Amino acid sequence: SQQGEEDPQALSIQEGENATMNCSYKTSINNLQWYRQNSGRGLVHLILIRSNEREKHSGRLRVTLDTSKKSSSLLITASRAADTASYFCATDAKDFGNEKLTFGTGTRLTIIP
Amino acid sequence: DTAVSQTPKYLVTQMGNDKSIKCEQNLGHDTMYWYKQDSKKFLKIMFSYNNKELIINETVPNRFSPKSPDKAHLNLHINSLELGDSAVYFCASSQVVVGTDTQYFGPGTRLTVL
Numbered sequence A: 001s002q003q004g005e006e007d008p009q010a011l012s013i014q015e016g017e018n019a020t021m022n023c024s025y026k027t028s029i030n031n032l033q034w035y036r037q038n039s040g041r042g043l044v045h046l047i048l049i050r051s052n053e054r055e056k057h058s059g060r061l062r063v064t065l066d067t068s069k070k071s072s073s074l075l076i077t078a079s080r081a082a083d084t085a086s087y088f089c090a091t092d093a094k095d096f097g098n099e100k101l102t103f104g105t106g107t108r109l110t111i112i113p
Numbered sequence B: 001d002t003a004v005s006q007t008p009k010y011l012v013t014q015m016g017n018d019k020s021i022k023c024e025q026n027l028g029h030d031t032m033y034w035y036k037q038d039s040k041k042f043l044k045i046m047f048s049y050n051n052k053e054l055i056i057n058e059t060v061p062n063r064f065s066p067k068s069p070d071k072a073h074l075n076l077h078i079n080s081l082e083l084g085d086s087a088v089y090f091c092a093s094s095q096v097v098v099g100t101d102t103q104y105f106g107p108g109t110r111l112t113v114l
Helices: none
Strands: A003-005 A010-014 A019-025 A029-036 A043-050 A056-057 A059-065 A071-076 A086-093 A098-105 A107-112 B002-006 B010-014 B019-025 B031-037 B043-050 B053-057 B063-068 B073-078 B087-094 B109-113
Touching: A003 A086, A003 B109, A010 A019, A019 A029, A019 A059, A019 A086, A019 A107, A019 B019, A019 B073, A029 A059, A043 A056, A043 A059, A043 A071, A043 B010, A098 B043, B010 B019, B019 B031, B019 B087, B019 B109, B043 B063, B043 B073, B053 B063
Parallel strands: A010 A107, B010 B109
Antiparallel strands: A003 A019, A019 A071, A029 A043, A029 A086, A056 A059, A059 A071, A086 A098, A086 A107, B002 B019, B019 B073, B031 B043, B031 B087, B043 B053, B063 B073, B087 B109
16 A cells, blocks of 8 residues: 555645645654656655654645644645646655655646636 | 756657666765656655665566666666556655655656557
8 A cells, every 4th residue: 555645636726725735644754745746747845844843834835744643734825827736745664774755646736727 | 957867758669678768867966766657646666776776676577677877877777668667757866865855856758668
């Protein structure tokens, strides 16, 4: 099973509205990251939140982390057409002593102008 | 300036052929990765190299062989291509090997096996 699963799978909102995406994971983590992927492009790192942090901000992005519920949320405020993309959460996991990122299934966000 | 570059961007080939994808990063990072993204957008790590040394090797068929001639390059060679190999392959790099580090992704190579 996948370590991270985003919810919803797809989200369409009007430009200017806020968009909230959720991520749930299964195992203990040290950190959680959010990435954006525009259509036909590679992933771009947005924000990293450590397991001892509950909330983090970066511009119009706000990320929360609840380790007791093993979940995180990404809020994009005052959405713009350029925010249309897929958003992935990624958690770190150990692989024979080496850490790796495990990505969720992604939320496809569409901003309607 | 392109941080992580991959060639080719598109690759269409017949089943049974052998093909290679090249990746280069100019960020001075020590760690490079290959990921596979399937048609449902699920992204899964395949390999990771740190300073030319293989450190992560997921359950990938041995038809896939990564090669790192130096720490700025990580190539992926695929033998005897199968239909199920069709996907987008992403190269990425990071300064350090731990999962706490930001990873920088290339633009991807869309492989289509006919």
